[in-house]
Amino acid sequence: MTASVGSYLEVAPGVEIYYEEHGTGSPLVFVPGWTFTTEVFEHQVAHFARSHRVIVVDPRSQGRSSKTLQGNDYSTHGADLAKLFASLELRDAVLVGWSTGTLDVLGYVQHAGTSALKGVVGIDMSPKPLSVSSDDWVEGPLDELAGAWRAFLRSPQGQRDFIIYYANEVMVQRALSPAEQDWIVRQSLTTPHYLASAIFADAMFCDFSAELQTLAQAVPTLYVLAEHWAETATAFLTRNFPLVKTESFGGHMMFWEHAERFNATLTNFIEELG
Template identity: 55%
Template sequence: MTVIKGTYIEVDPAVELFIQEAGDGDPIVFIPGFTFTTEVFQEQLRHFSKTHRTIVVDPRSHGKSTMTLHGNDYVTHGTDLAKVLEALDVRNATLVGWSFGCLTVWEYIRQFGTDHIKSLVLVDMPPKSLSLQQDQDWVEGPLDDLAGAYNAYLRNPQGQREFISAYAKGVMVQRELTEEELNWIVEQSMQTPYYIAANLFASGLFSDYREEAKLASESVPTLTIVAEHWAETATSYLQKLAPKTAVQVLGGHFMFWEHSQRFNELVEEFLST
């Protein structure tokens, strides 16, 4: 039976991050995406803790971590990650970022390099969200659509619920969700207040980590797992930007939840090479 330990780490005065940890061995650290929590990685926590020291992080203003008006951007999140790894005495870890969690990983690399990273798994996130060449580059979506989402949805709690609900049904999961599943997904996001979600959304969309993505792929073994709906564009883009990155294709944006067994197999295969 997996014994999961929950703890809090102070990363700034009066700002604590909630951490879950289980298992022994080489460390693997999971960082969730925009407004999501440690709960989304429970299948990975159970699976990988059989062979690895497995750590899952609630970023600041996510889940059980402190809700704060300060530092709700991915520059701060990268610094927070470094403080967590130092506090837990984690060295030579595999970092697994999902969605905007990849931005946290790349920001960590921008600030601290790759010396203490063993390998990277980057789940379904372009290193630059917006581009004027959106017909050629791998981007989050058309600029007007993303601006519309920001202005229409992230202005109040109802809008945030509607945004995450539509995203869950249209992009995250390929099958039809039950009402209970959809409510659970929305509840994970709603632990982050809408006004903080808006800050994170803007910070993520205006980030540019192309140099870090290229550097990382040349410095440490890197696996990128992309969703099927943009696999051709993403694969072509990564072959040009970071050709040493291994690329796998699986499911929708939430593939590690919907297709957890296959996702875990892909990561295991990557770690064993």
């Protein structure tokens, strides 16, 4: 395994995104979710850099990437990711997005298509997070999400409280240690609350259904789902995107809490690609 190299790519005037490369081999790209950073994939980097060129990226306004008032939406995040692919000349890549990082992935498909992709893994995020249909897989009722936005995402303290609640109640299935909780919260707080609020709002109003349909028809696509809504999510994906394969275990952050099982699932998916 080669040493990691952290680098920056200018994706717009005055706007840089941070990324790291680890190891050599076929490219495997990881994108974190809302307000999170490259650090969240620590277990995947350690495992897959033995055999792959692993690339982890901080999306715009997250982690060590530039904090900007412009482009805090998932279509622009996808365009940024397309520029990274072009800069690194990535081909036959497996692209993995966690949570709203899945929306970055679908935004990438919107801008760049699927020609550079060998396979895609989406971790626990609907392509259409809000819907009026009770049969759809959504983040939650509109009133509940609007209430969370109003209550939590208007101040730094509110953002901290939101992440603490979400980490303990949704992300993992066991008790977090104080150090683990602090690590999760510190990642989120690299995005100021006023930018976190804008990104959250855009995520809720996205609809990348057409892009997921295009993606699934072009390359093998796997969604790994948290247990708490797996029945609803699997039925939604099967009904609307029958080519998408699904797996389910753990909570929203199952790739971290159950890293060994997730890494085995991803290894099997990659091996099936040939």
